[in-house]
Amino acid sequence: MKKALLILALQAVAATAFAQGKDLKVAIDPTYEPFTFKTADGKPAGFDVDIASALCEQIKRKCVFVEQVWDSMIPGLQAKKYDVIISSMSITEDRLRAVDFTDKYYKTPSKIVVRNDIKYTDAASLKGKKIGVLKGSTQEKYANGELKPAGVIVTPYEAQDQVYLDIKSGRLDGTVADIVEVNGGFLSKPEGKDYSAVGEPLLIPKYFGAGVGVAMRKGDAALKGELNAAIKAIRDNGTYKKLNDKYFKFDVYGQ
Template structure:
């Protein structure tokens, strides 16, 4: 081989290797609000944990991307995504018509209904008995919108985080709370939530609750198709079921 050809081949191989390495090292930032167990929270060491976190890691593995979770307050989540603070959001974000005006979503990766929790000592026996009572929920969520529309005879009190409404319900400062049925069910099983019980699961409102929870991305993001392929892959290869069964005794994907 001519030495010039040899060196040219070596240079080309180096360039291709570097390009391949760069692709393999793609880094994506994922926004999440780690105050929403069992979907996303921080453990005692400050590490992210939860169903959404594990799903996010599995999706990134399928996409062969290095991903880093970024903790962000819920109220500023969508504006932060739009401004480019991170590449996507995996934080139990429901796919709703209103949000689709601002951002895009992957296909859903779970779909669970809202519910109402009350104190175990409460005389509230059904949803109708919430009329005139004070209900807490997290602000800027589908659950707040749901309560405003369907529980309008109650006084609605919104909180920046789920932890805050839980504390007020446990201490008797509000009469009930609306959130995802899984979040409330897991909370009432815990020591902190032993004060309370899930009163009822609420019917999904397609306009408010949307078609389930998806990965949120900026409008027009090329990540959307890759995310959909990754979600389909983990559903097909059993990874999704392993994660699901780690947290739940039912299929969170829904119908």
């Protein structure tokens, strides 16, 4: 009996060690600077990537990053192409029907961005204007819910950097995007000099949810618990602040 119990105990220890040592496949969309992007030599980088690496260190797993088009993120997760999504995915009611989320690890507002010669007052003032949005994003949901009914032409794109290319070429009048991302990916660059963020910060819960979390398959309670503990740990031990300050001049964790 004692021998059987000892064998079971050793098996449990071995299983735990295996779980801690195996890779964690992390989906990212590397077109979302400064959260997720690729360096000149093709390596994944950004706040999301660094947060993922810090969480993997906490749970003693190795992060393996898998590039994925944004609109296919959740289907890819459900198909078990990767274990989690750590790529600025907002926790919304719609997504919670399909996947589980950890606690948030940041929360920033979105904004409408248009050319400086467009006099913005409300959605109606953009009637006839062409706005590009990331396909499958909270910004697309907002644009379809609030701007399209006012006569705005809303066009979805597979990647946010494609939106900026079409703004630059004159095919679009603007975008709706996370304010931090659009500052880093467009407004702070030469091609963004004639554009500005307008209107109030967009934090409407039915569109933008309750912040950004790590997404995983439904029912993966053990991994969710580990990652929630890891998020708390990096918040408490100073790692989060160090990564925050590497990219931002303010606290992106939000309220």
